Amino acid sequence: MTALGPLRPVTWIAVAIIAAASYYIVETARYSARALGIGQVYSDVNITSCRQIGHGDLSGCEDIVVDPETGLAYLACGSLRARQRWAHPDDPYDFAHEAEADHVYVMDEGDNYSELKVLERLGDDTLQPFSQDFRVHGFDIYWSPGSRQDMTFMFINHQFHQNAISIFSHEYGTDYLVHVETVASDLLNSPNSILALSKRAFYASNDMKYLHGIRRDISNFLRIPNTHVVYRSEQGKFSIAAKGIRYANGIAKHQDWIYVASSGDPGIRVYKALPDYSLGLRGRIGFKDSIPDNIFVDPLTGQLYCASFIKALETFRYFKYPSLNTTTTAGTKILRITPQDDTGSRFDVEPVLIDSGRLMPSATIAAIQRRNKVERLLVGCVMGSALVCDSVL
Numbered sequence: 341m342t343a344l345g346p347l348r349p350v351t352w353i354a355v356a357i358i359a360a361a362s363y364y365i366v367e368t369a370r371y372s373a374r375a376l377g378i379g380q381v382y383s384d385v386n387i388t389s390c391r392q393i394g395h396g397d398l399s400g401c402e403d404i405v406v407d408p409e410t411g412l413a414y415l416a417c418g419s420l421r422a423r424q425r426w427a428h429p430d431d432p433y434d435f436a437h438e439a440e441a442d443h444v445y446v447m448d449e450g451d452n453y454s455e456l457k458v459l460e461r462l463g464d465d466t467l468q469p470f471s472q473d474f475r476v477h478g479f480d481i482y483w484s485p486g487s488r489q490d491m492t493f494m495f496i497n498h499q500f501h502q503n504a505i506s507i508f509s510h511e512y513g514t515d516y517l518v519h520v521e522t523v524a525s526d527l528l529n530s531p532n533s534i535l536a537l538s539k540r541a542f543y544a545s546n547d548m549k550y551l552h553g554i555r556r557d558i559s560n561f562l563r564i565p566n567t568h569v570v571y572r573s574e575q576g577k578f579s580i581a582a583k584g585i586r587y588a589n590g591i592a593k594h595q596d597w598i599y600v601a602s603s604g605d606p607g608i609r610v611y612k613a614l615p616d617y618s619l620g621l622r623g624r625i626g627f628k629d630s631i632p633d634n635i636f637v638d639p640l641t642g643q644l645y646c647a648s649f650i651k652a653l654e655t656f657r658y659f660k661y662p663s664l665n666t667t668t669t670a671g672t673k674i675l676r677i678t679p680q681d682d683t684g685s686r687f688d689v690e691p692v693l694i695d696s697g698r699l700m701p702s703a704t705i706a707a708i709q710r711r712n713k714v715e716r717l718l719v720g721c722v723m724g725s726a727l728v729c730d731s732v733l
Contacts, residue, residue: 382673383694400722403720412447413447415453416478418722423475425437426498456516475498478495480536481494492536505531529548532545533601541574565604579618586602588600595642605626608632610684630649631648647706649672650672651670659723672693674703692717692732708733
């Protein structure tokens with residue numbers, strides 16, 4: 341009882357709602373202080389062998405895929421200014437930047453790189469430049485089992501009128517990609533990363549439910565678990581494979597395990613594919629003080645390498661106002677994650693590189709390149725220059 345008499349049921353409901361909301365807000369604030377790097381100070385670890393590469397060409401390389409047999413690295417790189425259109429869709433944008441093209445490069449162990457031209461085939465079998473918008477984000481490569489020279493590239497493509505997946509064929513040794521199809525779905529309104537399963541089938545993460553306005557801001561701030569992973573079948577049908585994820589980000593596979601970065605948790609969710617290609621959750625790898633982005637799996641060891649943000653507020657500020665080759669006070673951490681058993685529940689997590697902001701605003705991918713007895717770490721950034729680190733592993 342109170343001084344005014346017994347509390348009515350509706351009052352108890354209101355009290356419960358206020359208490360729950362207060363707890364959620366406090367926990368969000370605690371998460372923000374820890375995961376966003378507020379008040380944190382970091383020391384550099386293993387950065388002395390790292391250097392920028394590409395002479396300005398290899399900038400905005402959000403994702404990197406390495407051929408485990410040839411050791412060649414493929415990089416999807418984009419215009420930093422044109423990227424603002426889909427990264428910050430509610431902000432003013434100069435459409436003159438649409439003239440700045442995105443690119444796909446292939447690079448060997450000696451920093452020698454060349455561009456793969458993006459083409460399409462006409463009805464008379466001649467090739468011409470790809471006529472659709474091409475704004476790359478994450479991508480993946482599928483190698484045909486019968487011939488490793490037969491490669492299929494799948495790109496997240498933030499086109500002007502839709503977000504889509506653009507699929508290209510590539511014959512190893514040639515200098516071009518040939519468009520096969522571009523597909524889209526209402527289930528994939530904000531694609532981020534992709535895992536190629538065949539020439540047509542794939543999993544793709546969808547990082548936001550709302551693309552514009554106050555609902556986008558609230559959803560991201562409160563870390564509402566309303567994003568998901570989509571499966572596209574051989575027949576072209578889309579379905580939700582996993583849901584209830586807080587900002588689904590990078591996705592990767594090793595053997596039967598499928599890993600999905602959850603930037604809002606933050607951590608990596610560990611799944612196994614079920615017979616209907618939905619994903620069954622088996623475990624989670626929690627991150628203490630950084631936010632995960634893309635995941636690279638070492639095919640030799642099964643270890644995961646995850647690029648993560650350590651001062652996310654500074655990183656987000658830089659991403660919104662990028663200036664090539666400057667990093668303000670942002671930074672990055674590259675984590676190596678080693679499975680401890682075959683249950684998907686025990687992992688050892690250790691940093692292999694910490695950059696307090698000297699090198700780049702924040703890494704979005706870290707991939708191992710092994711070729712001609714050279715072993716090194718390639719680091720890409722969606723809004724900065726690519727790096728090579730020779731003595732980190």
